[in-house]
Amino acid sequence: MTTTPASSTPRIAIVGAGPGGLTCARILQLHGLTAAVYDLASGPDDRDQGGTLDLHPDDGQIALKEAGLLEEFLRLARPEGQEMRQYHAADATLRFHQQPVEHQLSAPEIDRGQLRNLLLSSLTPGTVRWNHALQCVNRAAGGTRTLHFANGAAVEADLVIGADGAWSKVRHALSSATPQYIGMTYLEAWFDDVDTRHPDIAELVGQGSAMAADGKRCLFAQRNSAGHIRVYVIQTDHADWLARAGLNSQDTEPIRALLLHRYRDWAPDLRRLLTDNDGPYIDRPLYALPVPHAWESDPTVTLLGDAAHLMPPLGVGVNLAMLDASELALAIAGHDAIADAVRAYEDKMLPRSHKMQAALDGAAAGLLSDETFDPHQSDIG
């Protein structure tokens, strides 16, 4: 297999303009390398980017430092979002309350959309090619790879980086693993302009996160920037639980009725998190890759983030994706041959992610526990 020396400016194709792919492109560019990023979205504002994220000093913040964006992140981040409340499900009395101490930066929150914009605006214009939904990665003559996109484009690359998330198409070039349903769903509800329109909910949630669980179900609410609150209705059920009830996610009123029945023993103040939402619910059944997920190293393709190690969403996914991205970019910049860079990156990334995959395997069930919240074990944001 041909290996491409870094000095001949390798053609690097990153698939996925999520936090992992964009961080990787940014750090490569800071080291004088070029990379094109391909994403299936039609543009940066194509869809709602989802909730708030906390970036930790030992992974996400390290990557932002390498990307030269830590200070800007800290200007945007919400340290007050580290507040955590836990309520008794039956009567909505507070059972646990943790306020961040002054200057605490262990997990400052940022909206996903803000993080994406921060990374996007740091890239050389034209780096991201929107409307490029990858279909497959094939071997090309001379040991390189060809990427085939749904819009008909075909691109040759010396290294393909799969940063294309849970349902990665790049992954097929390395592994036959597919994500498996973990038996839990997050049904997402959101509230806009909460301080004016939903003052009771604003008061209940505070500046950070608030949760309650009864052993079978959980409600987890997170404040986002600009007066938004997102709530995850967390339940164990079939992946197609809505279809089994004869519903789809647009059936707002019948879903409300179903939830009110399921949460009938909960305090009225908490049940408002289920019913007062401003738009349709979004159903998010949870999937994870088999533990451990590994592949034979290939000098022309590698994976990072969810494409490499999709895990239950317990507050580490974005952090790991960005750390992977940073380490891969630095390895490429620091090695003469791409093959050595890929191997050095995977030698570090795979054991780390296997450890985390094993630790989180089955851990999402802990969110349903009616015991007092342990901030070190149960974290969505």
Ligand SMILES: Cc1cc2nc3c(=O)[nH]c(=O)nc-3n(C[C@H](O)[C@H](O)[C@H](O)COP(=O)(O)OP(=O)(O)OC[C@H]3O[C@@H](n4cnc5c(N)ncnc54)[C@H](O)[C@@H]3O)c2cc1C
């Ligand atoms: C409900 C929920 C809540 C979560 N909360 C948190 C949290 O609070 N903290 C945390 O750290 N993690 C959280 N996670 C996990 C986190 O979202 C992921 O781990 C993280 O986004 C992974 O980043 P990534 O860059 O690897 O992939 P992604 O963010 O998934 O980005 C992948 C990109 O690839 C693009 N793409 C996909 N397929 C193709 C294709 N075929 N062709 C071209 N482009 C493609 C997508 O459009 C996307 O832009 C949560 C996950 C869920 C489901």
